[in-house]
Amino acid sequence: MATIGDVAKLAGLSRTTVSRVINHHPYVSEEKKALVRQAMNELSYVPNSIAQNLRKQVTKTIAVLIPRISNPFFSVMVEVMENAAAENGYQLVVCQTMYSKERELVYLNLFKTKQFDGVILASIENDWNDIQDYTQYGPIVMCNEYDDRAEVPMIRLNQFEGGYIGAKHLLERGHNKIAHSRGNHLTNLTQDRKDGFLYALEESGLSSHDDWMFTGVSKIEDGRQLMRKIVQMNHSPTAIFTGSDEVAAGIIREAKVLNVKIPNDFAVVGFDDQPLARLMEPTLTTIYQPIKTISYQTMAAMFDMLKNPGKLERQTIDLSLHLIVREST
Amino acid sequence: MATIGDVAKLAGLSRTTVSRVINHHPYVSEEKKALVRQAMNELSYVPNSIAQNLRKQVTKTIAVLIPRISNPFFSVMVEVMENAAAENGYQLVVCQTMYSKERELVYLNLFKTKQFDGVILASIENDWNDIQDYTQYGPIVMCNEYDDRAEVPMIRLNQFEGGYIGAKHLLERGHNKIAHSRGNHLTNLTQDRKDGFLYALEESGLSSHDDWMFTGVSKIEDGRQLMRKIVQMNHSPTAIFTGSDEVAAGIIREAKVLNVKIPNDFAVVGFDDQPLARLMEPTLTTIYQPIKTISYQTMAAMFDMLKNPGKLERQTIDLSLHLIVREST
């Protein structure tokens, strides 16, 4: 493997000059430039990026922490982010925490050892206190997830609004026995969504019914089980706000098996507007989240910090969610 | 940021000794080891991995080239690969070619500049002749995609078998007017799948019908359009092998709108066994692909090559596909 020294020798010039043409510096005569180019071709020389990185103290690599990539929400997010990274000459390392505190810290420690120039947090497993420290090693931007204590840019979706409009819609459809479900993790995000949901209920003079606040429900199969559970309840709700298209799809699918008519017997609201929302029968009423937009804006914030070190601002961008009414409500 | 020199100075030892304790070398007295550890803590020292990389000439990074991560097939693949990478102390860089020859080459050139220790090709846009060269820069392993000229490990699925069992199943159901669809790209993979399909037809004394060999069909919406097109044909097929669960789902969904009864009026076979196959009504008959298995085996082959440089063998692993019969046929 040829090095810059080999090229310099062959061209009869110094390494500096070769370096200058590699980096498109001015003040190199066309004549020498040609000489260098020729030598580079002859040796099929390519600069060693590890050496460049060491010298420049950068890696041109950004890490994105997510729970798992096979979740469609995150795969769409990563698709957008990787494209933005590539456009700016950066690489994107996918870091799946698999909902593990330990794995999250392992990745953050790689940041500490300078493996990445920046980190995007699209999920948080540890308490913010334990993450705070890592902000000293370079830019951290939060995408979707958030924490009030964080002094970093946070590009997020208005989850309170999401819960509110979902519940409001069901209320307007005449329901007053409305259930709620969420996954295992109670984060700022899911808490706010739930608060929005409850606020809408209160506005209508309703209060929540503990038996109808389901947790640990996040996959298609969980949705199916939940539907079975609900039909067996003595005092059962007539509608549900699921916080997940997968769960909603599972409910709709199992309802058919159980001969529960949707939306007449039971109404369902999902969350995300994933492709499957339009495939279900009945099609799924859901809350659209502008994932691509927050993903893109997150990258913009990241590049902004990367280009202007020091001016780490605590900017918060809140994007609106909106309801897509289909047949399940 | 503290360096190894700072630690050495504070501990009153040489950088060599510090390096030894970092790398868990033998022949360091417990006494000095403790001294070094203390100094490292005091300075909250972490080794700079870029410097380690330069010295050791590795990056501990593997790149995986895929068309796009939001395709569920590839997001499952990447999930498995990233977990395997993390387990072995490697990072995974996601490289989306977005079906572009140019982007594929951009990523391969990063390999050339030593950004990655190895590359996994889960898609190929360029002709193999143009990719061949890059094998000199380090291990390349192919996953799912393949090319007869490639002298690299190829972990793949038996696509011929996939096409064969799909068609065979429809034949056994009594169909003799069977359509076929695929996406835009005619790769070795899609060609083999089609060959398997045609072989089954021939075995039954049937020949293909050009009007029923659809191309450019790869998304849900494409499937819906295809269904509309088929009902308008004078001479229309009674079944289709789609090569894609998304397409099959689109067909099933649109069939309802058009009042085409599935499977009685029209039978549909998908490919992949994605979660949505069980959500459709009727549920989707499809070909299960052991994605997780090939993904894992691909990583095993990669680590094998990484650990034993030089012994680059042209091993080919072919995994079987199998049919999952549900309600759409």
Add this chain to the structure above:
DNA sequence: ATGAAAGCGCTAACAA
């Protein structure tokens, strides 16, 4: 068991 010295491949002051 420990250290001195060389060097991985590159870039950037500084000097000329």
Add this chain to the structure above:
DNA sequence: TTGTTAGCGCTTTCAT
């Protein structure tokens, strides 16, 4: 416009 020199932070001979 070009070259000399130093050094990014680390590991590894080779001595001792």
